[in-house]
Amino acid sequence: MTEPRDEPPRSLEDPKEILLQQLRYYRATLLAKLEGLSDDQLKNSIVPSCWSPLGLLKHLVFVERRWMQWGFEAEEISDPRGDEDPSGTGWLVTLTTVSPS
DSSP: OOOOOOOOOTTOOOHHHHHHHHHHHHHHHHHHHHTTOOHHHHHSOOSTTOOOHHHHHHHHHHHHHIIIIIIISOOOOSOTTSOOOTTSOTTOOOOOOOOOO
């Protein structure tokens, strides 16, 4: 179960606190939407863009990382967009099956 979520109060004035509370809120919102979906629902798209829920999650992780590390901290990261996948699948989530040994 995901944590309860509330939008940050409009009375906040500290930019850092606004950002942190917004991130918590949007992370919890996304997790609440993913909660309870089957593996098939998580990995397959029902929209014309072909984005799956896990593909969207993957994208959001890279966007957040890009802003925090690359954008704000000016740290070098190998793939700031997260879509430079040599297989060409980009945000598509590929399935891997592990067979028992």
